[in-house]
Amino acid sequence: MYELNAKIRDLEPYEPIAGDYKIRLDANESFLRLPESIQAGALHATFRVELNRYPDPAAVSLCRAFAKNYGVPIENVVAGNGSDELISVIFQSFLMKGDTYATIMPDFSMYNFYGYISECRRVVIEKDKNWRIDVDKVLETCNNEGVKLLIFSNPCNPTSLGLTRAEVRRLVCSTSALVVLDEAYMDFWEESMLGEFQNYDNLLILKTCSKAFGLAALRVGFAVGSEKLIRAIKAVKSPYNVNAISQCMAEVVLNSRGECDAAIRRLLLSRDELQRGLDRLAARFPEQMETLPSVTNFVVLKTPRAGELFRYLLDASIAVRYFENMSALRITAGATGDNAAVFGYITRFFEN
Numbered sequence: 001m002y003e004l005n006a007k008i009r010d011l012e013p014y015e016p017i018a019g020d021y022k023i024r025l026d027a028n029e030s031f032l033r034l035p036e037s038i039q040a041g042a043l044h045a046t047f048r049v050e051l052n053r054y055p056d057p058a059a060v061s062l063c064r065a066f067a068k069n070y071g072v073p074i075e076n077v078v079a080g081n082g083s084d085e086l087i088s089v090i091f092q093s094f095l096m097k098g099d100t101y102a103t104i105m106p107d108f109s110m111y112n113f114y115g116y117i118s119e120c121r122r123v124v125i126e127k128d129k130n131w132r133i134d135v136d137k138v139l140e141t142c143n144n145e146g147v148k149l150l151i152f153s154n155p156c157n158p159t160s161l162g163l164t165r166a167e168v169r170r171l172v173c174s175t176s177a178l179v180v181l182d183e184a185y186m187d188f189w190e191e192s193m194l195g196e197f198q199n200y201d202n203l204l205i206l207k208t209c210s211k212a213f214g215l216a217a218l219r220v221g222f223a224v225g226s227e228k229l230i231r232a233i234k235a236v237k238s239p240y241n242v243n244a245i246s247q248c249m250a251e252v253v254l255n256s257r258g259e260c261d262a263a264i265r266r267l268l269l270s271r272d273e274l275q276r277g278l279d280r281l282a283a284r285f286p287e288q289m290e291t292l293p294s295v296t297n298f299v300v301l302k303t304p305r306a307g308e309l310f311r312y313l314l315d316a317s318i319a320v321r322y323f324e325n326m327s328a329l330r331i332t333a334g335a336t337g338d339n340a341a342v343f344g345y346i347t348r349f350f351e352n
């Protein structure tokens, strides 16, 4: 009988919250559909796509749209089938068997997953009790443990907190490790390193179309870094990693700058609304819950009764994300009615 090896024997396929819920605030997606005119334009553009041909392996038009949007040279950009794929490729490319990588926990779970699959040694650096990153502690660990690759999200999913550019700069400058800076949520904040990535040869920045741009379904992400790093990723990734339809549609959306900016402003308004509402509840139930100050499109609610509240919301057909190890819920900003439903059920929960 064929036996799976020890590495994969106990793995389970990734499963987002299963089931049909009326309100989905569990995956940090944009709650906004694309404006109809943009979606129509993007679909129309796909008529050009020759489905009998392989897609452009370098996704040049898509990368050009991204590069123009963020003001970076196209030579410094590579596209991935979601930034998720790029994380996997980065672990496969920049680490050799036996090398050490570091994560700063709590952070995005996929880092540890791909690190685990790469069979490299993992060093875990804990965030402080307020879930802030202690840069000195990170640097000390990287330098003492011979860390070859450090990966973290900024702003951070799941904490919603961010490290300022000055702090990131200090980190990148003071280690010889490759620093993989996942800026999946940076479109909601203003501390991006994209404007100065050229100053560092050990910095890779990840971006995604899945959050602020509302294109989670297309699976499009990018990495930005020195030409040397980007060429290495291009050499390791599978040749036709981003399909032609996604390349075509994401290009149209990235070129619709005005609509994208408007959508981001709306998402930020919704985030502020969610933050204010939860802050008010935290003031009303001070022993029961507290919130973190978000610079992302989601808000974190800490409560000793997180598991119970999670199930209570699910029963009300509201899906949020439960982090047992943090005793917290991560709630994605939604439409006004959805945010209001969350406030209503949380009020009821703590009143009883």
Ligand SMILES: *Cc1c(COP(=O)(O)O)cnc(C)c1O
Binding pocket: 028, 081, 082, 083, 084, 085, 108, 153, 157, 182, 184, 207, 208, 209, 210, 211, 216, 219, 220, 221
């Ligand atoms: C959502 C998310 C991503 C995006 O992944 P895609 O594969 O591009 O959809 C990457 N990093 C973090 C921290 C995220 O939360």
